[in-house]
Amino acid sequence: MPERSREHHLPTSRLARGGALGRAVAGQAARTAGTRMSMVGRSEALRARIAENASIQAADQLVNVLGGMKGAAMKLGQMLSVLDLALVPDEHRERFQAKLAALRDQAPQVPFDSMRNVIEEDLGRTLEDAFATFDATPIAAASIGQVYRAELAGGREVAVKVQYPGVDKAIRADMKNLALFLKFWRSTVPSITASALIEELRVNFERELDYVEEARTQHLLARRFAGHPFIAVPDAIAELSTPRVLVTEYVRGQTFSHIATLSADERNRIGEIIYRFYIGSLFRHDEFCGDPHPGNVLLCEDGRVGFVDFGLYKRMLHEHVQFELECFRAAAEERGEDLLAAMIERGIVEPDAGVTADECLDYTYAAAEWNLVDDTFTVTPSLASEGMLLAVDPRGTQFRGMKSQTLPPEHLFSRRADFMTFGVLGQLNATANWHRIAREWMYGEPPVTTLGRIEHHWRSVHDVD
Secondary structure, three states: OOHHHOOOOOOOOHHHHHOOOOOOOOOOOOOOOHHOOHHHHHHHHHHHHHHOOHHHHHHHHHHHHHOOOHHHHHHHHHHHHHOOOOOOHHHHHHHHHHHHOOOOOOOOOOOHHHHHHHHHHHOOHHHHHHOEEEEOOOEEEOOOEEEEEEEEEOOOEEEEEOOOOOOOHHHHHHHHHHHHHHHHHHHOOOHOHHHHHHHHHHHHHHHHHOHHHHHHHHHHHHHHOOOOOOOOOOOOOHHHHOOOOOEEEOOOOEEOOOOOOOOOOHHHHHHHHHHHHHHHHHHHHHHEEEOHHHHHHEEEOOOEEEEEEOOOOOEHHHHHHHHHHHHHHHHOOHHHHHHHHHHHHHOOOOOOOOOOOHHHHHHHHHHHHHHHHHHOEOOHHHHHHHHHHHHHOOOOOOOHHHHHOOOOOOHHHHHHHHHHHHHHHHHHOEEEEEHHHHHHHOOOOOOHHHHHHHHHHHHHHHOOO
């Protein structure tokens, strides 16, 4: 029997797809490297606990299932692909990582005629009427659509992101299938199987399907960072953007795979920019990109770092962001009792759960140590994944009290974005004193890095909030 063509419409049915604590005195509050900087030391014990046959089989099953699905499941696989799989022994990790990394480029193969129909149906005119030129070969393909290069009348280069036909139904089917499948994975990686996080992902994935909303978000970000000395966000073209078609300025730049080959100094520079964009945005603007991913980062010809893809963009209530800052400050300053009290007041920890102040501190450091420790260190792929697993490993006894508590969905999503940023930096082996950078938004302190001073001057001149 001849091999069936992979160029079909996306299957869409479920069966077919299977600030209360205030500022502290600077200088004396920060952690030193010799105290809680223990992530690396814990990693071997972590692996020893969870490197067993059941975990290997579950990991193999997870990547195979995610690899066979598209839409939301593929997106989840892409998120995991930036993390090193520390939950399996060394001899197996390269195989799993290769499978997950393949998800970055894996996408449905849909004939251009079908994609053209989507464009013309949404725009209400022919392709030739809307664009001066249009290259039918996609320049990028992702979980819910493909990106094409085109020109408008007058020669303006644009990127055109087009949803796959039926992908909205496919994503809804994926979420149902994924929720069922991940029940069997709950004991191994609760960080991606928590029901609250799955629900948060479902809501945000459905929002990602609305390219009109993404165009609005991208336009606001393009305006916010217009003229920025080292960050570039291409503007959206509202009059050509519809629920299934997003047209933006075209960004010329080198991909992340090229960035990873650059000198250590250049990778460190780009790493700090990524950190400032993905993490700093949350604490400065109460919003953040929920999809930090190597495929969304470009090195522009002028040396700036370009950021694209804002479908998974999250806005948080100011009081929720201030709560996270409050927890960070309390942890960095060793105020365990204040940290515990804040978590009880927020409803994260039950008052009678028996959770101690030290346990709160240890757990917070396991989850966010890189933001809290006043020391220069290099983020590696294994360090990134071990940090995540230390925060969520259900077999560990030292966090047993915290494991029974519930983190609200909005904080689950922001912490996941933090881990994903950490994972991206791990792919660069980026080095910095991340805590000293973070003190700009934790305490409002003046910047200590060259990039920080440049950005501070730019923000003051442009009156950026």
